Amino acid sequence: MTIKGKAYIAGIYEHPTRYAPDKSTAQLHAEVAKGALEDAGLRSEDVDGYFCGRDAPGGAWAMVDYLGLKVRHVDSTESGGCSYIMHLGHAAEAIASGKCSVALVTLAGKPRTGDIGTKAVGAEEDFEAAYGATTHNAYAMCAMRHMHDFGTTPEQLAWIKVAASHHAQYNPNARLQDVVTVEEVLASPMISDPLRRMDCCVVTDGGGAIVVTSKEIAQSLNRPLVTLTGHGEAMKGPRGGNRLDLTYSAGAWSGPRAFQEAGVVPQDIKYASIYDSFTITVLMQLEDLGFCEKGQGGKFVSDGNLISGVGKLPFNTDGGGLCNNHPVNRGGMTKIIEAVRQLRGEAHPKVQVPDCDLALVHGTGGLLGLRHGASTAILERTQ
Amino acid sequence: MTETKTYPAPKENPETTPFWEAARDHKLLIKRCNSCGEAHYFPRSICPFCFSDDTVWEESAGTGEIYTFSIMRKAKPGPYAVGYVTLAEGPSVLTNFVDCDFDALRIGQPVKVVFKETEGAPIPFFTPA
Numbered sequence: 001m002t003i004k005g006k007a008y009i010a011g012i013y014e015h016p017t018r019y020a021p022d023k024s025t026a027q028l029h030a031e032v033a034k035g036a037l038e039d040a041g042l043r044s045e046d047v048d049g050y051f052c053g054r055d056a057p058g059g060a061w062a063m064v065d066y067l068g069l070k071v072r073h074v075d076s077t078e079s080g081g082c083s084y085i086m087h088l089g090h091a092a093e094a095i096a097s098g099k100c101s102v103a104l105v106t107l108a109g110k111p112r113t114g115d116i117g118t119k120a121v122g123a124e125e126d127f128e129a130a131y132g133a134t135t136h137n138a139y140a141m142c143a144m145r146h147m148h149d150f151g152t153t154p155e156q157l158a159w160i161k162v163a164a165s166h167h168a169q170y171n172p173n174a175r176l177q178d179v180v181t182v183e184e185v186l187a188s189p190m191i192s193d194p195l196r197r198m199d200c201c202v203v204t205d206g207g208g209a210i211v212v213t214s215k216e217i218a219q220s221l222n223r224p225l226v227t228l229t230g231h232g233e234a235m236k237g238p239r240g241g242n243r244l245d246l247t248y249s250a251g252a253w254s255g256p257r258a259f260q261e262a263g264v265v266p267q268d269i270k271y272a273s274i275y276d277s278f279t280i281t282v283l284m285q286l287e288d289l290g291f292c293e294k295g296q297g298g299k300f301v302s303d304g305n306l307i308s309g310v311g312k313l314p315f316n317t318d319g320g321g322l323c324n325n326h327p328v329n330r331g332g333m334t335k336i337i338e339a340v341r342q343l344r345g346e347a348h349p350k351v352q353v354p355d356c357d358l359a360l361v362h363g364t365g366g367l368l369g370l371r372h373g374a375s376t377a378i379l380e381r382t383q
Numbered sequence: 384m385t386e387t388k389t390y391p392a393p394k395e396n397p398e399t400t401p402f403w404e405a406a407r408d409h410k411l412l413i414k415r416c417n418s419c420g421e422a423h424y425f426p427r428s429i430c431p432f433c434f435s436d437d438t439v440w441e442e443s444a445g446t447g448e449i450y451t452f453s454i455m456r457k458a459k460p461g462p463y464a465v466g467y468v469t470l471a472e473g474p475s476v477l478t479n480f481v482d483c484d485f486d487a488l489r490i491g492q493p494v495k496v497v498f499k500e501t502e503g504a505p506i507p508f509f510t511p512a
Binding site: 123125126128130133134137144145191192193194195241246369370 | 475
């Protein structure tokens with residue numbers, strides 16, 4: 001059994017806010033749900049499947065009640081920032097097996113306004129908590145080893161931020177809209193060696209939602225048809241510390257699964273949404289997904305190769321997490337949304353990829369240097 | 384640095400009690416599987432490689448080399464160096480590098496274990512050998 005062509009992304013919505021002290025988190029979930037349903041041309045009573053991560057206040061049952069939904073399928077898979085890409089695949093599985101026909105996935109929260117709570121801890125806590133391995137330094141440890149093993153440079157990492165900033169200048173909602181240079185990235189303060197401030201994504205309030213439907217329902221709606229043709233997911237951790245290799249991620253496993261299901265190869269992809277929590281995240285994912293050889297990511301991203309209209313692989317044309325939006329410190333949802341915009345031809349004209357009919361969405365969740373998940377989705381415009 | 388860094392006391396649990404008892408004697412324990420022969424860290428009852436329950440405690444020499452590290456610059460009470468050490472016995476261990484010049488740290492550098500006190504059991508750290 002495959003999910004190829006069984007489910008369609010009929011509705012998308014990215015909340016325009018980047019700072020929302022005047023709204024509740026549940027309210028933001030409701031607003032993005034409403035936006036995505038209106039985009040699809042569907043009503044809340046059409047929803048029969050609901051998907052959410054840990055950011056949903058009170059979890060699935062509280063949100064289903066708050067939103068007033070009547071569902072016959074729920075999934076609260078939690079894998080950090082890539083949860084929503086996993087939800088997309090799981091929604092397709094549920095639709096393909098007849099468990100639901102209109103799946104709503106929401107993400108929202110307010111990390112810029114205030115604390116969003118602590119993470120659940122695992123059996124490793126006593127052996128790790130004292131060492132202050134946080135988001136920044138956990139990714140920095142990967143970058144440090146990648147530089148050691150492959151000669152990757154800070155200048156190469158900076159090119160990823162530069163590309164994102166070139167796209168963000170056209171997004172009026174982007175948190176950071178100024179184009180930056182490699183020199184400016186290198187002049188920004190060191191946060192956790194070798195990552196500088198401009199290697200890090202933004203912190204924003206906000207959210208997003210998608211509506212995934214069966215083919216029949218999608219065809220009944222007045223929207224371009226965007227279908228999921230391949231999906232993969234994986235998880236990776238130190239696994240007892242044996243033969244530790246922090247230069248690759250779980251994307252090395254989720255990516256090939258998605259490409260195989262879709263029956264395409266990286267060279268076929270016309271646009272890529274790659275979760276950019278940090279510049280190193282993008283570089284490692286590009287290698288792991290097969291856009292270049294392991295160790296060649298630095299060379300691949302240089303000289304504007306990720307800039308739409310300039311390079312070979314336009315990425316994150318909304319400005320990504322590095323410049324546009326990173327609601328709830330989770331980048332997966334906005335990655336799906338911009339890929340659908342590209343496939344519909346609804347991206348900003350300055351960054352729209354011509355004849356964009358095949359796109360990749362990829363995200364990681366958790367901490368790349370510790371434990372993390374990854375999920376990859378291949379999307380195709382069918383008409 | 385004027386403030387002294389303090390560390391949280393391990394909560395401990397029945398699965399890891401021997402590790403913390405050894406830590407009180409400043410000994411670093413790892414686990415090894417009698418079935419597949421692989422060593423691992425942090426310690427589990429069931430081997431993460433072959434799922435055998437025949438895992439035994441083994442004292443590490445407490446020496447190894449830096450696999451990777453990062454100096455966290457924005458921190459209170461001051462910067463700290465987090466990283467992984469690959470022990471001589473094989474497993475890599477998440478840790479902090481202490482009592483040293485952070486800017487002189489290098490991947491591949493030999494290091495040795497040192498224990499720091501908490502309000503509970505001492506915790507293992509590493510310093511240049």
